[in-house]
Amino acid sequence: MTAITLDGVATASAVKHELAARIEMLKTRGLTPGLGTLLVGDDPASRSYVAGKHRDCAEVGIESIRVDLPASATSADVRAAIRDLNSAAEVTGYIVQLPLPAGHDENAMLELIDPDKDADGLHPTNLGRLVLGIEGELASPLPCTPAGIVEMLQRYDVPIRGQHVTVIGRGLTVGRPLGLLFTRKGLDATVTLTHSRTQDLAAEVRRADIVVAAVGVPHLVKPEWIKPGAAVLDVGITRVQDEETGKGRLTGDVDPGVAAVAGHLSPNPGGVGPMTRAMLLANVVKAAEHRLGA
Numbered sequence: 381m382t383a384i385t386l387d388g389v390a391t392a393s394a395v396k397h398e399l400a401a402r403i404e405m406l407k408t409r410g411l412t413p414g415l416g417t418l419l420v421g422d423d424p425a426s427r428s429y430v431a432g433k434h435r436d437c438a439e440v441g442i443e444s445i446r447v448d449l450p451a452s453a454t455s456a457d458v459r460a461a462i463r464d465l466n467s468a469a470e471v472t473g474y475i476v477q478l479p480l481p482a483g484h485d486e487n488a489m490l491e492l493i494d495p496d497k498d499a500d501g502l503h504p505t506n507l508g509r510l511v512l513g514i515e516g517e518l519a520s521p522l523p524c525t526p527a528g529i530v531e532m533l534q535r536y537d538v539p540i541r542g543q544h545v546t547v548i549g550r551g552l553t554v555g556r557p558l559g560l561l562f563t564r565k566g567l568d569a570t571v572t573l574t575h576s577r578t579q580d581l582a583a584e585v586r587r588a589d590i591v592v593a594a595v596g597v598p599h600l601v602k603p604e605w606i607k608p609g610a611a612v613l614d615v616g617i618t619r620v621q622d623e624e625t626g627k628g629r630l631t632g633d634v635d636p637g638v639a640a641v642a643g644h645l646s647p648n649p650g651g652v653g654p655m656t657r658a659m660l661l662a663n664v665v666k667a668a669e670h671r672l673g674a
């Protein structure tokens with residue numbers, strides 16, 4: 381047996397295709413959605429992620445507005461840039477690229493984002509709405525990686541209701557909000573949220589119908605840990621040096637041997653990453669529709 385690949389590139393492409401039609405509709409109604417990005421410093425990975433977001437915007441017809449500050453920017457500079465993005469009319473949603481360079485208080489900066497323009501769903505008001513389980517008119521933008529994971533499972537008809545999900549990692553952008561999302565009414569999964577102090581990680585993974593690995597430890601998740609047929613989503617990514625070629629390459633949290641045991645497996649790269657970016661676009665479109673009272 382070999383796992384069905386959860387193809388993030390193809391699935392994100394389908395999502396983007398659907399969004400493009402909604403963006404056309406918004407434009408005919410007089411509103412062009414615009415995504416802003418705020419990048420501080422010159423971390424190469426962050427630069428490349430931000431560049432990807434601008435490419436995605438161009439692909440679907442969203443305007444994009446790029447604000448880059450040097451590594452020497454002070455917290456006052458970052459606050460000023462956030463205030464400008466809050467008031468810029470052409471920016472209907474934006475993100476502050478994380479991590480910020482050392483010395484900046486990330487939570488304090490996230491809190492300054494106008495919750496109605498929070499394309500990442502990481503403002504405390506929006507995280508609070510996720511906890512409250514508010515839907516419909518006041519629904520919050522969902523954090524992009526958790527939303528992308530659920531969207532991908534649904535599009536592949538992987539059952540979620542009543543299933544046991546083990547999430548590895550409790551970070552702000554993936555693990556913690558994902559636990560909240562999966563246990564919401566309507567999704568109704570049972571979640572075990574594990575982290576670096578979890579005593580017997582293998583045992584927690586073994587009981588899972590769905591495993592999400594988001595820690596950034598290369599090949600942490602072993603084939604022996606996986607219940608046969610489980611869906612495994614590989615989210616964490618680490619840049620490692622290839623021993624033979626000396627070149628840098630990307631390695632996920634899941635051991636390749638897992639493909640022989642799992643029912644579904646998202647590759648990394650090519651899995652959840654592209655879905656994360658598609659969900660960012662979806663948040664921008666939803667916020668613009670909301671603004672027009674759609």
Ligand SMILES: Nc1nc(=O)c2c([nH]1)NC[C@@H]1CN(c3ccc(C(=O)N[C@@H](CCC(=O)O)C(=O)O)cc3)C=[N+]21
Pocket residue numbers: 428429432475476477478479500524525553630648649650651652653654655656657
């Ligand atoms: N405010 C904020 N929001 C974020 O959503 C956010 C962030 N900060 N900081 C960093 C993480 C990371 N992240 C990724 C998104 C897409 C890929 C992605 O598309 N990756 C490609 C590979 C890209 C490559 O080659 O590097 C793939 O998985 O196939 C990766 C990583 C969003 N993040």
